[in-house]
Amino acid sequence: MPIRTQSPFAYRKAGIPKAEEEEVEKGRTYLRRTDLRAAYARFHMPKFPPRNSKVLLRSSAHETCCIHYRLPIATHSELHQAYSPSRARLTILRTPWTFNEFIVAHDSLHVTQTWQGNTASGSWIVQKFGGTSIGKFAVNIVEDIIRASLDQHKVVVVCSARSSYSKAEGTTNRLLRAAREAEKQGTKNYEKIVSVIREDHIAAAKGCVKSPDIVEVLIQDINNECNTLLGLLAALQTVEEITTKSEDKIISTGEKLSCRFVAALLRDRGVDSEYVDLAKIIPCKIHGGLSQNFYQDVAKLLADRIRLCGDRVPVVTGYFGVVPGGLLSRVGRGYTDLCAALAAVGLKADELQVWKEVDGIFTADPRKVPTARLLPTITPAEAAELTFYGSEVIHPFTMEQVIRARIPIRIKNVMNPRGKGTIIFPDSAAELDYAVPGHEPNLFRTRSSSLLSQHQRPKRPTAVTIKRQILVMNIHSNKRSLSHGFFAKIFSTLDKWRLSVDLIATSEVHVSMALHSDSAILEGNVDANQLKILDHDLHGAIAELREHGTVDIIPHMAILSLVGRQMKNMIGIAGKMFSTLGENNVNIEMISQGASEINISCVIEERDADRAINILHTNLFQFLE
Template sequence: MSSTSTPASTSASTPTSLPVEELLRNSLDENVPWVVQKYGGTSVGKSLDSITKIVESYLPTSRVALVCSARSSHTKALGTTNLLLQASREALQSSAARSSASGTQTPSAFFPKRVGSGFFGDRERESQPGSAAQKDMAGSMMSSISSLSQLELRSSSPSPFQPSGLGRSPSTPTTPQWNGEDTEIKPEAFHLTVDVLKKGHIEAARATLKPGPLREELEEEIERDCENLRSFLYAAQIIDEISPRSQDSIVGTGERLACKIVAAALRDRGIDSELVVLDNIVDATMSSVSDHFTSSGDQGVAQLGQDFYDQLAARLGERIRECGARVPVITGYFGPVPGSLLAQIGRGYTDLCAALSAVGLNASELQVWKEVDGIFTADPRKVPSARLVPIITPDEAAELTYYGSEVIHPFTMEQVIRAKIPIRIKNVENPKGSGTIIYPDEGFPRGLDSEPPAKELVAEEQAKIEGRMPTAVTIKDQIIVLNIHSNRKTISHGFLARIFGTLDRAGVVVDLISTSEVHVSMALQDFMQKKRLDRLLRDLAHIGDVTVSRDMAILSLVGRNMRNAIGSAGLMFMSLAKAMINIEMISQGASEINISCVIENKDAVKALNVIHESCLTIPTSPDAESLMF
């Protein structure tokens, strides 16, 4: 048996007088494969019942480990992580406002220009950029937080989580009046944001768990975590500084809260679970090794090398195995890393944690549970005839991610694919669906045996291969196109170098580029503030004549089979021409699995349907196939 049912607790004096609680557990048999399941914030916020049923369904055949993101009950914009970042900003803004009222000048920068100023030992300190003042400030931050219990936090209501005599909790905060000026200071906004977080998680706990000791304990844990967060932000406000490491810790609160709710929900439904908090998984022996860093990346931040992630994967595997028969519920946040978690990895660190956990466990597959059935040939909300793609290669998935479809981050995917572990994308509300498999190798069978694709989907995949059909079409909107024409035609050898140097200094990422000796067209996402864009245009004007096309979109046709198909690009552009859709620029990579063009944003949905109909419709007869190619 791969799952066992054993008594959770019995009384030593009357072993038969109390009911025995039967709990589902992971198998202790090393031959039973691991399955790592990653759940996004929306799934944690809306589909906890489905999550517990999914875990229960896998326990008879697999050992299951869960990795969870911070919960989002409505939209990602109102999710926990965004609220935590908002609270961080509010803490510093409150400090700036208070200093302004008292006539004191304070810095207003939220993120230091250089992150990773060295928090992990002498060797790491020497290897990372950052001024001595920043390092001293980080130390002051930690000292202030550790001594925070000695501060009196003024409030109108008592807190049950502080010893008596230490003041009041700032649950309903007021700010003291400042002497010297008759200026009223409003309550700090970050307190209200923390209250919103606490209320949302407590309501989720009450809606998820049955009344009883377990729910009461969970509510106490949520209260404690939120008050610790409040104290942390209060200390940051006092010293007017949030270091990169402190920002990581603040953001990590979201995963800790979410995983506590998920672990309690599993336990409430008869699955023996264990919360795995990874705050200390990266210790000094890992973080102080300068060999982990490769050459500097964007804006001078040294990037962690593969050796670091290999060591982290091994440690994650060891830590998860320590849970024994309990089902581990793992925080996607895995503690402070050299150079800051957000700077090194970004908001996708939860996916990376799941991938490294799968590598460390040598899992049979990594499952990414979303609110969609998998990857489609086009966005089904815009193209009614879009079909589910049963199998896709990592290269194709990476291209779709780059150009508008949220699949899984290419760097995260690379960690799993290197270990020959397939990735299965499934719908948390449709667990019986086959989903989409990102397959590391066409000849590699592991992971498919547990849930093979439906026969009709395999037949469809074979038809695609035989017909040399593309895999999917995607659109990326909110694009602007910059056209630069050299104004020094006799000196063209430094033209491209000057353009890319200007883009690098501005921190601009280019999605598509088309070049000639004296002309460059670049498509980039229109996310910059107007002042920043105007400054970039002024800098580029010193290099050449610049024109800007706005309200554009990138249309991308992706497919590994196009590499050997004659006429794919011709069919794509001919179809757009017949539909009277103008093309602004064209780009095709050396891999030949992606053909992209820039069109006007108003034609985006029309273009998607036209290309899907002409290039992604399975031929029903030899005559139809001959018309395609």
């Protein structure tokens, strides 16, 4: 196939035998290897093509040669910076190349490669990839998802921090541990943690990126980011204080390393990409908190910055700068989802795609429940409840922003890109109001049959989910009066020690709460009553709560939840749920219903979690169909 240019001055000749290198055929001159060596020296190429490369034809009229070989030459960092397609100096060199074909124009000293980019005439889509997906399937993501999407859409890539094996051993958790170690005086343990992060990313670079030149530049970038992090941690150890702002900067290193890795891998595979650091996207100090106006302003800033990339594919860090109260504290670890949502809103994207390692949202965890089925659609309210109670669908702030803009969210599988996944979108205007806070609520609400007749009564719940690593805390007041003061003291103590409550049950003088933690907060033998509290905040809260009453804790629990639209209208569903658990010897510690229209939850022992979720799925999903 000829290379198409405005002037047909170069032609492709595949597999030229070595013996024909100096022959002339039909007026076309083959370049001798000595000529190629001279050309390479003249253009400061990083390497000469290997002996098994395919030498193409030269047009003597234009002093132009065309080379085709296996290793990219223009991906060398200096050449890429100077000669990427968007910087072509001659119109005749703008051409729809096929992969790994290069044009060397002697008269313009111009080198160019077969780049893909955001050249499609279609609309925008935003693709957000989780840390474990990037850690395990980075090559698949680049080759099968991002590159394939460029044929029809303009693509924005948003990356979480890498996790090579599991979220618990991911970069973000390591960075948090490094921050805690930096608070301790007289120790340099944080340096060891940063060294592990550095080695993990360098190993990923060497294992996935083929071009030695791209690997070299990427390793230099990794070292620069890690050295900057070490300097920050050392400074924080000197001042003996870590603020929310400095904690955010520490955590942001994970997204920076991940995005540099993905951007380099895209260039290695022929996609013209640009690493986009959003750390300074917010121009000045913001007053007034994280209001909707703030999110709208950030969405516009994100869109403006992304459009500056031109035809290059932007690879965007999930961390988008300093915000009031700290991004990690105010939004949580799902701020990368929020960044992707704001980018989608600012660009008016057709779709926000959240890529995970499952085919979408199921009626239960398919790894634990073999009979679980994929849900083609789900409402934002249901998705928010499933996320909160253990399914990790998507951050609720994310849904709020994109649903306001009427942008659908699609959950897809990095291991099955052709699958349709699950779409999150409201079914009606009423559900949109429910999904987006800030609408005018009805002060009084009836539950008459006329209300129920407006909706089709659901036959079964949408999904069942489990949230593990739950600790139940019981507080019994040492006074018999003034319960409102007792509750106020309890909740102010929890707020002071930054403890979040998942479920709560109260009486006049008794409070039971279920708390969750991703990291270990206890150690020891519970049966021998030898438990030791590891978490500093939990230890401080318990000490303060004992001033108001007796405190006891029950570890190793789990929250089991049924989720579905209008659960309160499913007559008998709560009785069926609890009787089914009782018949199968699953003991219930706490029950919660009423806080949400679409959720019934109970606390059970963690050792019964897998058995309980299978029991409910069999009896309340398959049985009712």
